[in-house]
Amino acid sequence: xxxxxxxxxxxxxxxxxxxxxxxxxxxxxxxxxxxxxxxxxxxxxxxxxxxxxxxxxxxxxxxxxxxxxxxxxxxxxxxxxxxxxxxxxxxxxxxxxxxxxxxxxxxxxxxxxxxxxxxxxxxxxxxxxxxxxxxxxxxxxxxxxxxxxxxxxxxxxxxxxxxxxxxxxxxxxxxxxxxxxxxxxxxxxxxxxxxxxxxxxxxxxxxxxxxxxxxxxxxxxxxxxxxxxxxxxxxxxxxxxxxxxxxxxxxxxxxxxxxxxxxxxxxxxxxxxxxxxxxxxxxxxxxxxxxxxxxxxxxxxxxxxxxxxxxxxxxxxxxxxxxxxxxxxxxxxxxxxxxxxxxxxxxxxxxxxxxxxxxxxxxxxxxxxxxxxxxxxxxxxxxxxxxxxxxxxxxxxxxxxxxxxxxxxxxxxxxxxxxxxxxxxxxxxxxxxxxxxxxxxxxxxxxxxxxxxxxxxxxxxxxxxxxxxx
Ligand SMILES: Nc1ncnc2c1ncn2[C@@H]1O[C@H](COP(=O)(O)OP(=O)(O)O)[C@@H](O)[C@H]1O
Ligand SMILES: [Mg+2]
Numbered sequence: 001x002x003x004x005x006x007x008x009x010x011x012x013x014x015x016x017x018x019x020x021x022x023x024x025x026x027x028x029x030x031x032x033x034x035x036x037x038x039x040x041x042x043x044x045x046x047x048x049x050x051x052x053x054x055x056x057x058x059x060x061x062x063x064x065x066x067x068x069x070x071x072x073x074x075x076x077x078x079x080x081x082x083x084x085x086x087x088x089x090x091x092x093x094x095x096x097x098x099x100x101x102x103x104x105x106x107x108x109x110x111x112x113x114x115x116x117x118x119x120x121x122x123x124x125x126x127x128x129x130x131x132x133x134x135x136x137x138x139x140x141x142x143x144x145x146x147x148x149x150x151x152x153x154x155x156x157x158x159x160x161x162x163x164x165x166x167x168x169x170x171x172x173x174x175x176x177x178x179x180x181x182x183x184x185x186x187x188x189x190x191x192x193x194x195x196x197x198x199x200x201x202x203x204x205x206x207x208x209x210x211x212x213x214x215x216x217x218x219x220x221x222x223x224x225x226x227x228x229x230x231x232x233x234x235x236x237x238x239x240x241x242x243x244x245x246x247x248x249x250x251x252x253x254x255x256x257x258x259x260x261x262x263x264x265x266x267x268x269x270x271x272x273x274x275x276x277x278x279x280x281x282x283x284x285x286x287x288x289x290x291x292x293x294x295x296x297x298x299x300x301x302x303x304x305x306x307x308x309x310x311x312x313x314x315x316x317x318x319x320x321x322x323x324x325x326x327x328x329x330x331x332x333x334x335x336x337x338x339x340x341x342x343x344x345x346x347x348x349x350x351x352x353x354x355x356x357x358x359x360x361x362x363x364x365x366x367x368x369x370x371x372x373x374x375x376x377x378x379x380x381x382x383x384x385x386x387x388x389x390x391x392x393x394x395x396x397x398x399x400x401x402x403x404x405x406x407x408x409x410x411x412x413x414x415x416x417x418x419x420x421x422x423x424x425x426x427x428x429x430x431x432x433x434x435x436x437x438x439x440x441x442x443x444x445x446x447x448x449x450x451x452x453x454x455x456x457x458x459x460x461x462x463x464x465x466x467x468x469x470x
Pocket of ligand 1: 029032033034052053054055056057058059060061
């Protein structure tokens with residue numbers, strides 16, 4: 001975030017000079033859409049964080065970028081050399097080739113390349129969510145294996161090359177020097193001759209990073225590198241990542257925990273259920289209501305005590321209650337939640353989409369007020385937090401049986417209205433509501449009844465599934 005060049009001030013830096021561009025990436029596993037039409041840029045020289053709750057699709061994105069999966073749809077462009085190189089990207093796309101290397105810059109279409117080419121030619125390196133080292137080899141050997149390809153090239157792929165040809169000796173010396181360099185910088189040089197398996201967990205994580213750096217990546221992809229680290233190790237990791245960036249490698253970092261990345265990231269992209277819900281500088285993302293809701297508004301039913309969320313809810317409720325004003329009123333803020341028009345009568349259901357707040361699907365029928373027996377506690381539906389409950393009430397949805405009657409079109413509309421497309425399906429709100437409407441119990445409502453889910457809603461602000469990836 002050093003300089004503000006004229007070009008950069010015209011837009012986000014990462015859109016002006018992206019090392020990686022992911023466009024309309026979709027990854028399906030059978031019926032499950034793990035990543036849904038995802039687009040983002042990773043700025044050259046930036047630390048970019050991809051964050052989101054467990055199951056959001058983060059690792060799947062990495063697996064597509066690094067060639068472990070072939071995406072169902074989408075383009076993934078890696079660039080060596082500055083700028084968008086739009087002409088070159090278009091030319092390669094049209095040509096059916098995998099990449100084009102030119103003195104002034106090279107572009108690579110990663111979705112067309114096998115994983116070994118992505119690491120060796122496109123220069124994208126990764127680490128894994130679960131450590132993958134050669135435990136029986138020494139620390140230094142692990143780093144030499146990483147450079148195996150460079151060494152084999154120097155040997156001209158002959159036994160004669162390995163014994164005695166000066167080119168190989170030089171390459172081997174360079175490989176050892178590089179290994180030492182990174183071992184020093186990850187603070188493992190004293191352990192160079194120990195078996196990798198003997199290292200404590202945090203040190204193994206650092207070794208993985210050193211190993212990735214020995215392949216001279218232009219982009220380093222790290223999948224939850226801070227998972228399982230203690231605070232001191234976590235701080236050390238931050239320092240290492242900043243050093244790597246300073247050395248000229250761009251970093252794409254997956255993190256589950258928002259706090260970890262806020263400190264070092266230039267740019268944060270937030271995924272929830274395979275969909276991008278926020279994208280911007282760390283400060284913008286931190287205060288984005290959708291992000292806060294994704295982290296707070298789901299399993300834990302925490303009271304939404306955050307000013308931005310309160311404001312968001314108030315706006316939606318206000319707009320839903322004041323239809324005449326809604327048509328002319330401008331959103332108070334750029335990131336205001338989707339607006340909804342009034343819910344006058346229970347017959348409001350079958351309206352066309354453009355008369356329903358601009359969302360696709362059908363606005364569900366609402367009631368002006370709860371029935372005489374009082375409103376149901378909609379937060380007994382797992383996935384409905386207090387903020388979503390207020391927004392549903394604003395639509396005239398007060399009872400389980402109302403939700404239970406939603407069809408695909410209503411689910412689609414409400415997903416857009418709540419700004420969480422896909423969530424209602426994934427969390428099976430309608431199925432839960434059907435059970436609850438009949439007076440039955442769901443696994444979640446049982447937990448609430450047993451007091452396992454805090455009802456004093458402010459008491460558990462933990463992120464959904466936090467730390468669940470041991
Ligand atoms: N190989 C696979 N086959 C089927 N489903 C998968 C596969 N990989 C991931 N998924 C599913 O895709 C979703 C996203 O998973 P993942 O990318 O691992 O999320 P994250 O890394 O954000 O926790 C999850 O529902 C997961 O179960
Ligand atoms: Mg993951």
